[in-house]
Amino acid sequence: MKILRTRAASVSRQGLCTALLVASLTAAVGVSPPHNTAGADDSSPRPSDPQGKPHGVPNLALPDLAPKNPGNAGKPGGDAPDGNTGIPKTALAAYQNAARLAATQLPGCHIPWELIAGIGRVESVHAGGYGLRSDGSTEKPIRGPRLTGGQFAEIRDTDKGRWDGDTEYDRAVGPTQFIPSTWEMSGADGNGDGIKDPNNIFDAALGTAHYLCANNRDLNSSADLDKAVLSYNQSREYVTAVLAWMRTYQSGNVGTVPDNIPTTPHDPSGDTPGKRPTTPSSGATPGGGSTTTPPSNKPSPGKQTPSPQKPTPQKPTPKPDPQKPDPQKPTPKPEPKPDPTKPIPSPVSRLERMSAAKWETNTGEVFEERAKVRALDKAGKPVADTRVVFEIKGEGTEASFLGGSKKVTATTLKDGIATAPTILAGDSVGEFTLHVTVEGKDGVTPVDFNATVKPAPAPHADKIERVGNECAVAQPNSPFDCKVVIQASKDGKAVAGIGMTATVASANGKKAVETGPYFKDENGKPVRKFNLGKTDGNGQIELPEFFADGRTGAFTLRIVTADDQVLLVHLNVEAKKPTQQPSTTPSSTPKS
Template sequence: MKILRTRAASVSRQGLCTALLVASLTAAVGVSPPHNTAGADDSSPRPSDPQGKPHGVPNLALPDLAPKKPGNAGKPGGGTGGDSPDGNTGIPKTALAAYQNAARLAATQLPGCHIPWELIAGIGRVESVHAGGYGLRSDGSTEKPIRGPRLTGGQFAEIRDTDKGRWDGDTEYDRAVGPTQFIPSTWEMSGADGNGDGIKDPNNIFDAALGTAHYLCANNRDLNSSADLDKAVLSYNQSREYVNAVLAWMRTYQSGNVGTVPDNTPTTPHNPSGDTSGTTPTTPSPGTTPGTGSSTPSGNKPSPGKQTPTPQKPTPKPDPQKPDPQKPTPKPEPKPDPTKPTPAPVARLERIGAAEWETTAGETFAEPASVRALDKAGKPVAGTRVRFEIIGRTGARFLGNTTKVTVPTAKDGKAAAPRVLAGDQAGQFTLRITVEGKDLAPVDINATVKAAPVHADKIVRVGNKRLEAKPNSAFADKVVIQASNGGKAMPGIGMTATVAAADGESTVKSGPYFKDENGKPVREVDLGKTGKDGQLELPELFADNKSGGFTLRIVSTDGQVLIVHLNVLAAESTQQPSTTPPATPSGTPKA
């Protein structure tokens, strides 16, 4: 008991918060304490879907929920509670845009899944710490590749090459790749184009985030269900510690305890291969193995009890004749290869596609902006960093919610930006394309955003009560019309009404009527436009002395026609006393 009390007294506030969080997550999804679950239900990895097999070292550090020191909110890495400068709970700006963009697209593509962006962010945090330290760019690419270990067996799964080295650079074995660490064969099934550039690239965080959403939503999962949520995360990595970490970060982001940090925030990158050579150690996050930035992998936990101290060896004195092993030997600058020609510098940009764009507010432009970088001889130049910038005030944005992206040219000299989503505001803007660091003539695309047309595919009368009136009186019930499009109420729909004969076509000169501003009868009126609820109430309708059946023909500006039947009752007959004497019965003598 004394040992237990001593150990409990040493638990930090942060540790208590973390323990409470794990306990709450375990209760929330109905899971058991940490253990390996390699045979769990239908989320077990299949030969064609090896994502759940051990494919790298995830960062299983849990969020630091200890109270933050005041005064950090608003600083780099600061969230609502104020984060440390290394962005413990902060998300790089581009990564956050990618997660939110993926959730928006998934809401349309997979509406029954209900995946929150915070879950995608939880996967990105645990797999690569949001690509931090890898040179994340605004277009979603990274300066350095993010690759897991070679999957040769042993500590990790054995997966022979499936992509001919296309994504992982390895033609013998597969390696998990990108910010969310997709195995190439899994990417082949779940890969997605999250930035609209026509390429599904697991190394681009916009594509990787949407691919993660597709993968987690597979098998018709509804992530509002705790059981489906648990299966989805287990299918990504068959480890209960992994599930706890991902859900802990998801809940933290959902609680608002998160801020954005610049993409270039200094940080030691998390290496999913487990190789820390060449990295600069930083203060490890809570729950991590010092020097790696990731917690002890499942199945490799330290033995409980006392640890045998390692004897200290005397430090040898440095030999001035030998290089200091603590100091890296500087690499000589590579000499140019005289057999290879030096690539000519870019001299101009050539537009690919139309110079004028047009679309409707709220829609996506049909083609992405694309150019080719050429030298003076007209040959393509690879590796040129091309900047695409939206200039204007229509609210237009690249997919990913940004107005500026930089894309390097490929071997053929081409660079394409993500597609552009037109804002809600009509107007014009310019998409300007330039070369970074070069004073070359820009390429401009002039874009026009037209106001979205108001359209209704159906108009109906609200209610079905029979419309009747006595002669020379008003109809007791008002007429209300509802306009909709695809079942959604449509405001701003204009309508007219005309009194017609019972056939709905022939005009009449007598019968029901409206009154104009001077109180005179009119049988054709402009009704105005529907309100925010898509409804429009007609003016009061009157009957003259002509009885019978009539119709009210209502036409919308979209050409939708509605016929409403009207009935004017017959006048009541009044019986007059007769002045003719009654007939004398036959055979009766006259008086």
């Protein structure tokens, strides 16, 4: 009872602080105070989308309530170096990669990586303690409770045990705790290996982005943000916790910690170690202790107690039987015998290249090719469940796998094939080698792929035009009070990176002039030929402020691109017309 009272008091304090935080988050993100969420618009779970139903035990500790254990960073149960807000390196890369891909795939959603990280923090504490690897996989599976009803939802098996290992009931799986049927709808390939795996944090993070952005939500809207998080878990405490962590990460109060930092993993199944029911072993009673009756000092019926005056004759000490084990010496454990029902896996003998050996692409792009190798035994048969290491080697190269890593590990499938994630070329021109080895098998000959990164071709525009048509007029010795924006396009699509120059010319644009309108250089001196830079992501350049000197008349700005596209912007410098002054001559007054 004392333990229950202590836990109840702790929960009460947590609930009080949670309620206080709700008020602050209401102003920040439009989250209303706790209420019954039944029938909450499109965030309510549907039969085909049970993610919002109770499917596990989230970690609802808030940033300001997270256990602090100063001086124990890096030790089991200790805090991260920055006060429990640290994110493992690979998890952070996965969240940021998911937001970057979502910006392209779902541009109207505007999902920040910090929101995905908030989900990851509450669902599994970023997979901490589960052996997170650089390729996004974990050494130990992260699984919620069997969804058999009662405290949690009842969801019969939907994936034939593929993801959760259970062919009777579903279980939420992976770093962001997807229910298998929800993953079937929202699953995504975040690391470019051709597999959508909810147990891989790169895939899980992008799948989370897809799920939160469903129903054309725009997460810049506080109402849509609220609906999105509620759709993941129909709990106001859950919304509060996720948004609190999101705001914490957005404030910059976050650091990177190693993937393998020792920590006690959060168990979403609720099976707290030490509280699981145990089956009594042979010879034990349910209450503990042994079923063997202890020796009694009472005499046995029918037997006479020896007289205390008569000494009991001593039995001779028996000689040790060489056929029986000596009880003073520990019995050596027998060597485990191989299970005849299980085949012994064949060792990997060699790697076979399954994709092109040479690749090339341009700076700033991704390689279309992905490295594939097959692990084979001596008989030439495929070997499954073999860990294959892919490592980018080469001086000066900026190439990396998605997430920024230079080295990842993948596991061969049933066909013996392992596929590397997509590689980003980076901004440096050059060559590099993708070196492939078998983990723990130094005797297997490595396989290399050779890649070349070429300079990206210069962008080309077939048309430049002015956006809008504001009158470009000024008075002598005054600035032009108008904005000039130039748009570059090719086949009707905006083109970024188009360089342009502007030259002040005569009215017909054919001859440069030495007087008239001008720009200012970095020293504030007048110049009549100016480098405008390059178009932005929307294919546009906005001209800097320009001025008129004392000369009046018609002029042009001659805008020219690197591939000789020309646009003339007409300018006029007009002297201000004098206003008519009222007559100051006194009117004649008739004499009296």
